[in-house]
Each structure stands twice: as C-alpha cells, then as structure tokens.
Amino acid sequence: MNSNYDYRINIVLIGDSGVGKTSLLIRYFDGTFTEPYNTTIGVEFKIKTIEMNEKIYKFLVWDTAGAERFRAVTRSYYRGAHGIMVIYDVTNQDSFDNLKIWIQQIQAFANDNVNIMLIGAKSDLVSKKVIDTETGEKFAEQLGIPFFETSSKENINVNEAFETFFKQVGTRA
Ligand code: GDP
Ligand code: MG
Numbered sequence: 001m002n003s004n005y006d007y008r009i010n011i012v013l014i015g016d017s018g019v020g021k022t023s024l025l026i027r028y029f030d031g032t033f034t035e036p037y038n039t040t041i042g043v044e045f046k047i048k049t050i051e052m053n054e055k056i057y058k059f060l061v062w063d064t065a066g067a068e069r070f071r072a073v074t075r076s077y078y079r080g081a082h083g084i085m086v087i088y089d090v091t092n093q094d095s096f097d098n099l100k101i102w103i104q105q106i107q108a109f110a111n112d113n114v115n116i117m118l119i120g121a122k123s124d125l126v127s128k129k130v131i132d133t134e135t136g137e138k139f140a141e142q143l144g145i146p147f148f149e150t151s152s153k154e155n156i157n158v159n160e161a162f163e164t165f166f167k168q169v170g171t172r173a
Helices: 021-030 075-079 093-097 099-109 133-143 158-171
Strands: 007-014 045-052 055-062 083-089 115-121 147-149
Touching (some): 007 158, 021 045, 021 055, 021 083, 021 115, 021 158, 045 158, 055 158, 075 099, 083 158, 093 099, 093 133, 115 158, 133 147, 147 158
Parallel strands (some): 115 147
Antiparallel strands (some): 045 055
C-alpha cells in the first residue's frame, strides 16, 4: 500500500446559499473570518488528518462551491459522502424552512447509512435571530442527529462541531 492513511472519508456541507458554509470551512481550517465575504467564492475542499484508535483518518471536507444557489448540487456529491453537515442561518427563516428540501435530497441521493449533523450558523447575530435554539434542537432530535449552533465570526462551537462529527463518522467508517 502506498497510502499514508487507513480511511479516506468525505464530509460534505449543504444548505442554502449565504448560510455560512464556506465561512465555517475557512474558520475551522484556516482560523480566519473575513467580512464582507463574496458568497460566490467557494473552496473546493479542505483536508484534515486525524489519528483515532491507532488508525489514520483522512477527512476531506467539501464545499458546494456555489452550486447550491440553483439547488444544482450533483448526485455524486451526495453519493460519495460519508457525512453530511446540513447548515441553516439562525437569522434566516427560509434557510430553516428549506432544510426539508435538503433532507429530501439526502434521502434521495446519499447512502442510507450516511451520518448527518445539523448546524445553526451565525449564532453571534443574537438580535437578528429568528430560529431559536429549541426549534433547531427539536428538528435535529426528530431526525436523531447531533446539533450545534455555531459562529464562524466569533469562533463559537466551530471546533466542537467538526470534532464531534469527525469522531462520529470515523467511528462508523
Ligand atoms: P455560503 O454561501 O453558505 O458559503 O455562505 P458564506 O460563508 O459565503 O457566508 C455568507 C455571508 O454570511 C458572508 O457575508 C459571511 O461573512 C456571513 N457569515 C458567515 N458566517 C457568519 C457568522 O458566523 N456570523 C456572521 N455575523 N456572519 C457570518
Ligand atoms: Mg459558499
């Protein structure tokens, strides 16, 4: 074997345009946040290698790179995913209502045993918040998936969300 890892795992980010997917990726991997951010710019993917239980896990975390604007995320994006982070913006009702559609797409195109996590992004915008924490929690509970409210701007819960998900997906790999 010429690979330097035991498992190669794809994590994908989905959710409406503008909810903060790219910012979340940049905050976790680069430790930065820039505002205002040009939402048409995405990153393709970022890589994190982690050792757990004496195995090397190589996580590739994929951004939709703008395709979500037309809900044109390709089936192969879902099909190749071991984990899917579904993201809404706590200040944007539509982005929460559209979770139904994103979940339907996962059910239609992703592997049956795919791991899913729900993220309520932009938790720092307290005065503009329209989706309260309990509403997000309830939605996640119905699906039986973990839930975090995060702020890429203030660096709140970003590491916790990714690390929890890496552990979960890695354990089931
Ligand atoms: P994407 O289209 O889902 O990739 O969303 P972006 O990451 O491009 O973010 C869309 C806009 O929301 C940008 O103007 C970001 O600066 C802003 N944004 C993203 N995350 C946060 C956050 O945690 N807090 C605040 N206040 N703004 C954010
Ligand atoms: Mg983006």
